[in-house]
Amino acid sequence: MPHPAAPTLHRPAQAACQLPARVGLGLKPEHFRSLLDTCPDIGFLEIHAENYMVEGGPFHHYLGLLREKYPLSIHGVGLSIGAESALDHDHLLRLKRLLERHPPQVFSEHLAWSSHGPLFLNDLLPLAYDVPTLNRVCAHIEQVQDTLGRPLLLENPATYLQFRASTLDETDFICQVVHRTGCGLLLDVNNVYVTCINHGSDPLAYLDALPLQAVGQVHLAGFSEDADDTGQRLLIDSHSTPIDDAVWALYRLLLQRVGPVPTLIEWDNDLPPMHFLLAQARLAQDLIEACEVQS
Amino acid sequence: MSLQGEFTSALFDRSYTRLPEIFSSPSPASRFTIYRNNVFSSMLDALADSYPVVAQLVGEAFFNAMALTFxxxxxxxxxxxVDYGEDFAAFIETFTPAAGLPYLADVARLERLCVRAYHACDSQAVSLELLAELMAQPEELAELRLGLHPSLSILPSDYAVCSLWEAHQPGGDITKVDPCLPERALVLRCGLEVELLALDTGTCAFIQALQAGLPLGRAAHLEGHASSSFDLGQCLALLISKNVITQLLTEEKARP
Incomplete structure (x- = not known):
């Protein structure tokens, strides 16, 4: 059974996210056939929008078939919402066409920038949190929501550097964006942990400073570990390892606060076999089913 | 310069000195390296995904150095x-350290055509019944124009591009390839699979004439001068078997 009846969300983010409150997996071309053949019991599939901005061929063929079996999350990685330059209008229209071709249950993007002028840098780069940036990010999100005709979920970033120019905390910045634009929050628990360790702050305090009522979806992923020149622990959001125990612990605390929530196991590099991904999904699914909201 | 302008400059300039003035974090240079590595390794990965045979021909270290320069x-x-590296082949031609492998740029062109074919627009082949109906009216055939599948393309090369490509697929044997024998590659997607075929000069000229919009009669006649081995029936059978005839256009009307 691909998706039996699931608990539904009762929060404002419901408008932005129609996924069931179950665990989903990222869709990779390596898994097209095995997913169709075995139909594992997962809650949804997530794709990166930019990978599907092609005209035809196997990507659209398999996505079309899998969409009949699973709800779909479309996750953008190229809009560059935080860029100083204007949004790329052509890219936004390509995105609109993709969402019309494969209507998803949710669309999400990142609090980051990835382009400068005509250059595309293909990484989620960090923002200085100040008032001009806040105004620009809000204007860009409103433009995206108006063009797509739907609210989006905005993902909190994993960062390795902080700017001298910042005058707001990251959590304050996110609160104001959510409040002003009406967008929901894609809460990446791994990003919370990575960012807080990298900048020496408390992950639970960070979590509690976020507008948790706006959480429409969660990402869980693994990080890899490094150190900076001073020997300070530096975590890298690599999406290439199992989810860390500390991130599982933070996820349990989040579930106590928000209740069952659609959750993606995000694994993009050094892909393990499908059974390993399904085992990670099972762990998260068990936590969702066991969670009791603490008021 | 704006903040993101400085950030971008620092990504491309390893000796950028203003990082401590921009960032409040400790040891900003080592932390900035993470972003620089992410940016460049993601682009190298995109090129390696699109050009796996080029990468095998030169080895990983050479490929990475060449790709980084690009x-x-x-x-x-x-x-x-998906489209990144459209001009990689032209770059390879000017990349002096690769001058010893004169066929490398054409192999890159061929791999680009394969990527394009994989993602090209879907288009239904004309039905066999309709084709049979037309074959039964040979007097109209000469004026018929064929629309070909969007995935189809041809690469005429001075080098053995098809043989080089095939030698780097599972079970291939590079020792049997003379890279300096000219080959003409036909790339197409049949169903969900990209296929690559080496064409004789006659078939190549014929398909190029069809692509240019010439009617069947003129395409076949034009070709007749180029090669005595050309066989119109075999050539049409190839295009039909690969499901790449997607439109039949007569003088008055287009038939889907």
Whole structure:
């Protein structure tokens, strides 16, 4: 059974996210056939929008078939919402066409920038949190929501550097964006942990400073570990390892606060076999089913 | 310069000195390296995904050095990296350290055509019944124009591009390939699979004439001068078996 009846969300983010409150997996071309053949019991599939901005061929063929079996999350990685330059209008229209071709249950993007002028840098780069940036990010999100005709979920970033120019905390910045634009929050628990360790702050305090009522979806992923020149622990959001125990612990605390929530196991590099991904999904699914909201 | 302008400059300039003035974090240079590595390794990965045979021909270390030089000079301008590296083949031609492998640029051109074919627009082949109906009216055949599948393309090369490509697929044997024998590659997608075939000169000229919009009669006649081995029946049978005849256009009307 691909998706039996699931608990539904009762929060404002419901408008932005129609996924069931179950665990989903990222869709990779390596898994097209095995997913169709075995139909594992997962809650949804997530794709990166930019990978599907092609005209035809196997990507659209398999996505079309899998969409009949699973709800779909479309996750953008190229809009560059935080860029100083204007949004790329052509890219936004390509995105609109993709969402019309494969209507998803949710669309999400990142609090980051990835382009400068005509250059595309293909990484989620960090923002200085100040008032001009806040105004620009809000204007860009409103433009995206108006063009797509739907609210989006905005993902909190994993960062390795902080700017001298910042005058707001990251959590304050996110609160104001959510409040002003009406967008929901894609809460990446791994990003919370990575960012807080990298900048020496408390992950639970960070979590509690976020507008948790706006959480429409969660990402869980693994990080890899490094150190900076001073020997300070530096975590890298690599999406290439199992989810860390500390991130599982933070996820349990989040579930106590928000209740069952659609959750993606995000694994993009050094892909393990499908059974390993399904085992990670099972762990998260068990936590969702066991969670009791603490008021 | 704006903050993101400085950040971008620092990504491309390893000796950028102003990082401590921009960032409040400790040891900003080592932390900035993470972003620089992410940016460049993602672009190298995109090129390695699109050009696996080029990468095998030169080895990983050479490929990465060549690709990095390319990325520095031609960073992506599209948000979708599927198309990234459209000008990689032209770059390879001017990349002096690769001058000893004169066929490398054409192998890159061939791999680009394969990527394009994989993602090309879907288009239904004309039904066999309709084709049979037309074959039964040979007097109209000469004026018929064939629309071909969007995935179909031809690469005429001075080098053995098809043999080089096949030698780097599972079970291939590079020792049997003479890279300096000219080959003409036909790339197409049949169903979901990209296929690559080496064409004789006659078939190549015929399909190129069809692509240019010439009617069947003129395409076949034009070709007749180029090669005595050309067989119109075999050539049409090939296009039909690969499901790449997607339109039949007569003088008055187009038939889907």
């Amino acid at each position: 990325v520095q000079a031609h960073p992506p301008r599209s948000r979708s990296l």
